[in-house]
Amino acid sequence: MNHAATIFVGVMLTFASAWLGLVFLPYVQLGNIEPAAIEGSTDAYPKPLGGLAARGRGVYIAGGCVYCHTQQIRPEGFGADIERGWGPRRTVARDYMYDRPHLMGTNRTGPDLANIGARQPSSKWHHLHLYNPRITSPGSVMPSFRYLYEKRKITGERSRLALELPEEWKPESGYEIVPTDEALALVAYLQALDHTTPLKEAETP
Amino acid sequence: MSDTRREKSSSPASPAPRGGKAIGRASDRGGSVERPIDPERAARRRFRVDESTRVPVLTFFTGGAFWLLAGSILALLASIKLHTPEFLDGASWLTFGRVRPAHLNTMIYGWASPTGIGVILWLTARLAKAELRFPRLLVAAAVVWNVAVLWGTIGILRGEGTSIEWIEFPPYVPPLLVLAFSIVALSVATTFHDRGEAHVYVSQWYIFGAIFWFPWLYTVVELLMVYRPMAGSPQASVNWWFAHNVLGLWLTPIGLATIYYLIPKVLGRPVHSYYLSIVGFWSLALFYNWAGAHHLIGGPVPAWLVTVSIVASMMMLIPVGTVAINHHFTMVGRFAILKYSPTLRFIVFGAMSYTAVSVQGSFQSLRDWNEVTHFTHYTIAHAHLGVYSFFTMTMFGALYYIMPRLTRWEWASARLIRVHFWGTAGGMAIYWIGLTWGGVLQGAAMNDPKVPFLDIVKMMIPYLWSRSLAGVLMTTGHVAFAALFTMNMLHLGKRRYEPTLLDDPREYARLIASPPAWEETPAS
Amino acid sequence: MTLNYIVFAASALLFGGSAVVALAWAMRKGQLENFQRGATSIFDADEPIGRVTDSFPGQKPKPAGGATKRS
Structure with a gap:
């Protein structure tokens, strides 16, 4: 020994x-890592999130969205992330340079959200989907985030923000469903999730 | 330091115990020369040592048992919500994204860690053959720890969780956990220093590893991810370096320390190859640390990092192999005792699961396999095979051995122990089969872009139901265990003078009286 | 950011250093020799090799004195 x-x-x-x-x-x-200059413009990518979207990121974290949704696109030939239309290219380190904490996730009970802002730009859709996912996606097992919405008695004019719900989901007459500030922030964040800008280090197939 | 200790420290070099080859034989029943040969004295010392650990260890266990139940309820809630999303969906604090991390953190920091700490404390005193130091401080540490876990769990349910997997507790909790842990480390180190046994048994190596690695992992990850967060994708590699190592360098060493002590102790048979056990420890220390990045295959991290971690994951087959061989050959000829002994049944179940989970883990880190199973329920089944089937079952076994020696009260009901075992073992089997199979189908479908995503979601529903069924079975087992635990703590039920066994005690007496098969040939 | 570098350096030193110290200690004390003796260090005269000790045998009525005697 x-x-x-x-x-x-x-x-x-x-x-x-x-x-x-x-x-x-x-x-x-x-x-x-530094942001990359975008060809043909003075802009750079990525940019830090704006105020409302940054708050929305907090709502995303508080709701634990990361446990069912990833934010990473695997490269071509490894899985079918790109073929599924979740993004035009793989995500690389530069995409995440402002992320604290990272929200890459490890589970896809729901679809990837790395580019949900580009895939689903409509805030109307997002509000309906968050209020009850079964409205827009029958068969979904995502929890409803009703607690981010308020049922209010309509006094005077209907709110500009009130959800336009299909018949079977409507509240009783005289009431409307309006998003809280948190819901507005969360949707702003989801709309800001966009990693489609081409980067030299990630070839677009 | 006592005289006996000085005398003993010199002994490994002296020729007397070098004739160690003979020690495994029945002819040398007294062990080696310098140990007390008077059984009465040895028993008195063992009693004193166990007694010194009683209050702190039972405090840690009580907290653990409470969080086991709380964590089971959270687990059931989370599981049901995944196939029936309308279930209790009105309140923010019961949404899936909060209940799930609350479940994980109560189980890891509420159940697994404190129970593991209790076992560490007991083992440390036993192996050192010295009384446990700072028992009162340790009770305070247990209280602080449990308050911290409660506070953190409420924080997660209130939406203050960090969303960083495995360290979701809000930033005000970790300092409390570190404080409590440093008391535990202090007590372990000083008790070890006082030891009346010169040799450091393999379990102690594992305990040192655990005691040293955990605070290091935990403080580094908290500093770099919560208090002074690094930006972007290096976080992901730190995240998985930590999450993987909590299992590998904190819970695994505790589990293995327990197994390496209790199998030989229960059987009265030294471990098959002590040399292999030491090799196993050092190779675990070497390879495990590298393996975490296999959670990031295909992710935005450097390719070399992922490759190294795949290699390390395959190298893990070495320590796992040594452990499996060792435990199997220690058991050979004595498997019949599993029918009777609650301790041995749980421990051997845990030991076998360790082999299974490690081999599975090595292979699922291979790129081709990972391409399918990554991001699916398969990974969750794998994690439960590690934390539950291996670690938790091992801890149950340890509790069945330790508790009666501390409470001076035998387990109240063999029937409840059977409910506990079959509920948890059966539940775990259903859990693993359902989610592993479901996860492979899920991954295969996800890699086929022609299958719409919602079809995959619908396809998973029966498998998610099988998990809820498994959860109900496991929770039933936990309730039986909690009932036994309470009865044991409060000395309820009939006073027993015979061990509580899972089968006919007379047959058992005949079994252990017959000359053990191994005593004909010396273990080497 | 400098703090992060300090954390890195400090924990690398602490980690590598203490591991080496532990190992040096183990070798100096002969912990890595005579493995057979190590394997038997958990047995004692009251629970010798060859005796199954899987369950607490209960508290038989016994004369005064703390020790539990096994039948």
Whole structure:
């Protein structure tokens, strides 16, 4: 057992290096990314989220959306993310440079949302879907987020924001369903989820 | 430090115990020379050592049992909501996205960790053959820990969770957990220092690993993800480095320490190959740490990182192999005892699950397999095979052994133990088969762009129902366990003078009286 | 950001350093020798090798004294 000493010291050093590899090197390699200039314009991608969308991100986190929805597109030839129309290209480190915390997710009980803003730009659709997912997507198992909406007695004019619900989902007459500030913020965030801008490091198939 | 200790520390180098080859034989029943040969004295010491752990360990266990029930209810809620979304959907604090992380965190930080800490404390004192240090401080630590878990769980249900998987507790909770944990670490270290047994048994290596790795993982991940968050995709690799290692470098070492102590202890038979057990420990330490990034295959992280972690995941077959071989050959010739002993039945179930979950984990990190199973319910079945089937079942086994020695009260009902075992084991089997099979179908359908997404959702419904059924069975088992636990703590039921066994005690007496098969050939 | 680098450096040092210390200790004390003896260190005169100890045998009425004697 005299070689044990050498072997075990080797083992220890390798173990410590794992930490450097898994935590430190990605940090150095990916931690200092800059936004990329968009060709033919003075704009850069990505941009930090605007005020309302940034608040909506908080609502997304508080609702635990990440447990059923990913925000990452796997590359062509690995899974069918692109073929399903979830995005035109794989997502890369630059797409996430402003994300704190990251919301990449690990489960697709629901579809990927990396580009939901581009795929589903209508705020009307999002409100109906959040109020009750079965309105827009029969058979969905997504929870209803009714608690982000308010049932109000209509006094005077109908609210501009009130949901236009199909007959069977309508509240009793004289009442309307209006989104709370949280619902408005969440929808603004979902509409802002758009990683379709072409990037050099992620070829578009 | 006592005289006995000094005398013992020099002994490994002395020639006397080098004749160790003979120790495995029945002819050398007293163990090696420097141990007390007077059974009365040895028993008195064991009693004293167990007694010193009684209050803190039982406090940790009580908290664990409470959170086991709370976590089961949250689990059932979450499971039902996935196939019947209208179920209790009116209130924000009961929405799936909050109940699910509340379930995970109560189970990991409320049930698994404190129960594991209790077992660590008991094992530390036992293996050191010394009384546990700082018992009062430890009780305070247990209280702080449970208050923190309660506070954090309420925080998650109120919508203050971080949405970072495995560390969802709001930012005000982690400092409390770290405080409580440092008391535990202090007690373990000082008790070890006081030890009356010079040799460091393999379980102690695992305990050191766990005690050292957990605070390190936890503080680093909290600092880099919650308090001073890094930006973007490096977070994902830190996230999975942590989440994977909580299982691999915190719960796994506790589970293995328990198994390595209790199987030999219950059977009265030294572990098959002690050398292999030490190799197993160091290779776990070497490879596990690298494996976490296999959760990010196809994700926006450097390709080399993912490749390294796939290699490490395959290398994990080495430590797993050593553990499996060791436990199997320690059991050989004695499998019949599983019919009678509650401890051994749960522990061996856990040990076998460890092999299963690790082998499964190694193969699902391969790209071709991962392409199908990633993002599906398959992964969730895998996680439960690890945390539940391996760790939780092992802890149940340990509790069946430890509790009566601390409460001085035998388990009240063999029937309830049977309900506990078959509920949890049967529930786990249904859970794993349903979600593994469902997950493969889900992944295959998801990789076929012609299948509309909503069709996949509908296709999953029966499998999600099978999980709820499994959840009901497991919860039934947990209720039986909680009833037994309460009766044991309060000394309810008939006073028993014989062990509570799962089958006919007379046959059992005959079984253990017959000359054990291994005593003919020395273990080597 | 500098704080993050300090966290990295400190935990790498703490981690690697303590592991090496633990290992050096183990070798100095002979923990990595004589594995057979290690395997038997959990047995004692009252619960020797060869005795099944799977269940607490209950508290038989016994003369005073803390120790539990097994029949």
